[in-house]
Amino acid sequence: MSAPSRFDRGHTDDLMTFLSASPTPYHAVANAAERLEKAGFRQVAETDAWEATSGGKYVLRGGAIVAWYVPEGAAAHTPFRIVGAHTDSPNLRVKPRPDTGGHGWRQVAVEIYGGPLMNSWLDRDLGLAGRLSLRDGTTRLVDVDRPLLRVPQLAIHMDRNVTADGLKLDKQRHLQPVWGLGDTVRDGDLIAFLEDEAGLSRGEVTGWDLMTHPVEPPAYLGRDRELVAGPRMDNLLSVHAGTAALAAVAASGAELPYIPVLAAFDHEETGSQSDTGADGPLLGTVLERSVFSRGGSYEDRARAFAGTVCLSSDTGHAVHPNYAERHDPTHHPRVNGGPILKVNVNNRYATDGSGRAVFAAACEKADVPFQTFVSNNSMPCGTTIGPITAARHGISTVDIGVAILSMHSVRELCGADDPHLLANALVAFLQP
Known part of the structure; x- marks a missing residue:
C-alpha cells in the first residue's frame, strides 16, 4: 500500500488545461x-x-457530479469524507430567443447569471459553449472556442464623465454582445450556426443551455511566474483539486476508515436551489443509496452521516494591495500562503472550532500551511455550499478554499503554488 504522490507545480499546469477545457459546468x-x-x-x-x-463510482446529472470510492470490505455504516465544490461561474447566458440586433448589427440576447463583475466582460473576445438538447432526447456538448462575440464599450468621447463618475452599466441595454452585421434579425440563426458547429442536422436542436466565455487561455503571470491568471477559478480550481485528490486516494491502495467523496454542484452562484444544486437532494440521495446498496439500514445511514465530515472548498479573498482597508485588519490571507479556513459567526460559512481542528490536522499531515479568512465587520461576506450542506444533511462541514484576487471577474488571479497546496491538503483529509 502506497501513499499518494504529492502534487507540485505540474498540478497547476494541469489546472490551466482543465480551465481551458471547461467553459461550462x-x-x-x-x-x-x-x-x-x-x-x-x-x-x-x-x-x-x-x-x-467496491471501487470508484460516480453519478453525472447535468452540471453536477458526485463520485465516491468504496474500499474493499467497507461496512454499511462507514462514514464519508466529502470534498464539496461548485462547477458554475458568473457569466452571460443566452436567452430562449437569442437572435436580436439593430442599427445594422446582429446581436445575441443574453441574461446575467450570478453576480459577475460586469465591466470585466466588456471588449473581450468571447466564445460560446454549453449543452444542446436534441429531438431524440439526447444531449450534445458544444464549444465554439474562438472569438465569436464581443460586448463593445461606449467610447469615452460619448461618456466624458466615465472616469470621474465611474462606469454605470444597465444589465438589459449595455451587455448584449455583437456577433455580426445585418439589417434583418432572423430567428433561428444562432442555433442553426451551433448545429453546424456540432455536426448536427438543421432542426435537431430543440433546447439549449448556452453561455459565453473568454477565449484568452490561462497564463502564468509575474516576474517569477508565481501567479496564474485565468477564467472560472471560482470554483473550478476546487473541482480540479478535488478530482485529483479523490483519484490519488483511490489509486493509493491504502486502508481507508472513511469513504472518500467528491460532490461538485451546479448553481451555487444563484442560490443552489435546483436538482443539481447543493440545496437539492442529489448528495443525500447518492450517500443513502451507497449505504443501502451495501445492505445497510436506516440506522446504518444515521451512523454513517453522524461520522461524516465535509470540506466545502471554494475560492476566497486574498488581501488586495490597493484596498487593504476593506479586509479585517488582523486577517490578511496572502496568495501562495496555503489554503484558507473561512470563518463567520453568523453561519455564512459553516466552520466551527471542531471543524478547524479537522482541517488543521489534514494540513499538518500534508505539511501544508493554512491561513484564516474573516471578513471586515462592516462588509458582510458571501456564502458557499457549506452552510447548505450542513443544514440539509446534518453533516459536519468546514469552509475552506484558495485565496484569489478579482473574484467574479472574467479573469481571476491566484498564486501558482496554492492549487497544489490545496490538493495535497485534500488528499490528507480524504485519507487520514
Missing part, C-alpha cells in the same frame, strides 16, 4: 468524469439498481 463535469475513468472509476446510472461493489 457541463464540460467541467465531463472532464472530471474522464479523469476519474482513467483512475478506474465507473459511471452508475441513477435509474439502475446499485450493486454492493
Whole structure:
C-alpha cells in the first residue's frame, strides 16, 4: 500500500488545461468524469439498481457530479469524507430567443447569471459553449472556442464623465454582445450556426443551455511566474483539486476508515436551489443509496452521516494591495500562503472550532500551511455550499478554499503554488 504522490507545480499546469477545457459546468463535469475513468472509476446510472461493489463510482446529472470510492470490505455504516465544490461561474447566458440586433448589427440576447463583475466582460473576445438538447432526447456538448462575440464599450468621447463618475452599466441595454452585421434579425440563426458547429442536422436542436466565455487561455503571470491568471477559478480550481485528490486516494491502495467523496454542484452562484444544486437532494440521495446498496439500514445511514465530515472548498479573498482597508485588519490571507479556513459567526460559512481542528490536522499531515479568512465587520461576506450542506444533511462541514484576487471577474488571479497546496491538503483529509 502506497501513499499518494504529492502534487507540485505540474498540478497547476494541469489546472490551466482543465480551465481551458471547461467553459461550462457541463464540460467541467465531463472532464472530471474522464479523469476519474482513467483512475478506474465507473459511471452508475441513477435509474439502475446499485450493486454492493467496491471501487470508484460516480453519478453525472447535468452540471453536477458526485463520485465516491468504496474500499474493499467497507461496512454499511462507514462514514464519508466529502470534498464539496461548485462547477458554475458568473457569466452571460443566452436567452430562449437569442437572435436580436439593430442599427445594422446582429446581436445575441443574453441574461446575467450570478453576480459577475460586469465591466470585466466588456471588449473581450468571447466564445460560446454549453449543452444542446436534441429531438431524440439526447444531449450534445458544444464549444465554439474562438472569438465569436464581443460586448463593445461606449467610447469615452460619448461618456466624458466615465472616469470621474465611474462606469454605470444597465444589465438589459449595455451587455448584449455583437456577433455580426445585418439589417434583418432572423430567428433561428444562432442555433442553426451551433448545429453546424456540432455536426448536427438543421432542426435537431430543440433546447439549449448556452453561455459565453473568454477565449484568452490561462497564463502564468509575474516576474517569477508565481501567479496564474485565468477564467472560472471560482470554483473550478476546487473541482480540479478535488478530482485529483479523490483519484490519488483511490489509486493509493491504502486502508481507508472513511469513504472518500467528491460532490461538485451546479448553481451555487444563484442560490443552489435546483436538482443539481447543493440545496437539492442529489448528495443525500447518492450517500443513502451507497449505504443501502451495501445492505445497510436506516440506522446504518444515521451512523454513517453522524461520522461524516465535509470540506466545502471554494475560492476566497486574498488581501488586495490597493484596498487593504476593506479586509479585517488582523486577517490578511496572502496568495501562495496555503489554503484558507473561512470563518463567520453568523453561519455564512459553516466552520466551527471542531471543524478547524479537522482541517488543521489534514494540513499538518500534508505539511501544508493554512491561513484564516474573516471578513471586515462592516462588509458582510458571501456564502458557499457549506452552510447548505450542513443544514440539509446534518453533516459536519468546514469552509475552506484558495485565496484569489478579482473574484467574479472574467479573469481571476491566484498564486501558482496554492492549487497544489490545496490538493495535497485534500488528499490528507480524504485519507487520514
